[in-house]
Amino acid sequence: EAGVAQSPRYKIIEKRQSVAFWCNPISGHATLYWYQQILGQGPKLLIQFQNNGVVDDSQLPKDRFSAERLKGVDSTLKIQPAKLEDSAVYLCASSLRGVHSNEQFFGPGTRLTVL
Amino acid sequence: DQQVKQNSPSLSVQEGRISILNCDYTNSMFDYFLWYKKYPAEGPTFLISISSIKDKNEDGRFTVFLNKSAKHLSLHIVPSQPGDSAVYFCAASRSDTGNQFYFGTGTSLTVIP
Numbered sequence: 338e339a340g341v342a343q344s345p346r347y348k349i350i351e352k353r354q355s356v357a358f359w360c361n362p363i364s365g366h367a368t369l370y371w372y373q374q375i376l377g378q379g380p381k382l383l384i385q386f387q388n389n390g391v392v393d394d395s396q397l398p399k400d401r402f403s404a405e406r407l408k409g410v411d412s413t414l415k416i417q418p419a420k421l422e423d424s425a426v427y428l429c430a431s432s433l434r435g436v437h438s439n440e441q442f443f444g445p446g447t448r449l450t451v452l
Numbered sequence: 453d454q455q456v457k458q459n460s461p462s463l464s465v466q467e468g469r470i471s472i473l474n475c476d477y478t479n480s481m482f483d484y485f486l487w488y489k490k491y492p493a494e495g496p497t498f499l500i501s502i503s504s505i506k507d508k509n510e511d512g513r514f515t516v517f518l519n520k521s522a523k524h525l526s527l528h529i530v531p532s533q534p535g536d537s538a539v540y541f542c543a544a545s546r547s548d549t550g551n552q553f554y555f556g557t558g559t560s561l562t563v564i565p
Binding site (some may be wrong): 377 | 461494495496541543549555556
């Protein structure tokens with residue numbers, strides 16, 4: 338079974354530029370999550386989708402971050418404009434359903450460096 | 453506000469000995485706890501979990517203990533192997549708010565051959 342795919346794996350941009358990350362979850366997984374992991378910290382949830390609807394985006398900085406999951410499969414996370422403090426690893430995860438369990442499968446992440 | 457805390461950033465253990473990783477939480481509404489393991493340049497992978505109705509869960513060399521009164525859980529790895537060297541994250545969730553995981557800051561375990 339293929340895992341969660343993410344691209345790009347690495348991205349370096351200058352502050353005030355825009356960037357987009359892509360995630361392809363495990364086939365059949367209804368729930369998709371985007372996490373931000375700053376160096377030395379644990380992953381922090383940015384947004385959770387159930388199919389193509391948003392379940393929780395309370396920690397998403399909506400003035401600069403946006404995410405969509407068209408057709409309830411792939412998802413993109415965009416930052417516009419980027420700030421220095423956005424430097425982090427952005428992790429995508431998916432699960433079969435949204436109830437709490439051990440079912441979140443993580444992708445390898447995208448490491449973003451903002452200069 | 454960090455609701456899940458791992459106060460030891462790193463731990464070194466000899467191969468064959470026991471590794472004990474600790475985690476504390478502040479929110480008494482958490483009712484499900486997990487440990488994830490992360491190798492460099494990879495995403496976290498699930499290791500073991502425990503529901504708040506239990507105080508112990510065992511899976512091979514890995515055992516998680518939960519002390520609800522102390523809001524503390526620990527992961528025991530016996531015997532430790534060099535391949536266990538990784539960063540271990542503790543996570544917690546509550547059933548009334550869906551599947552959001554709150555992660556600790558991680559403990560880097562090094563198993564010395």
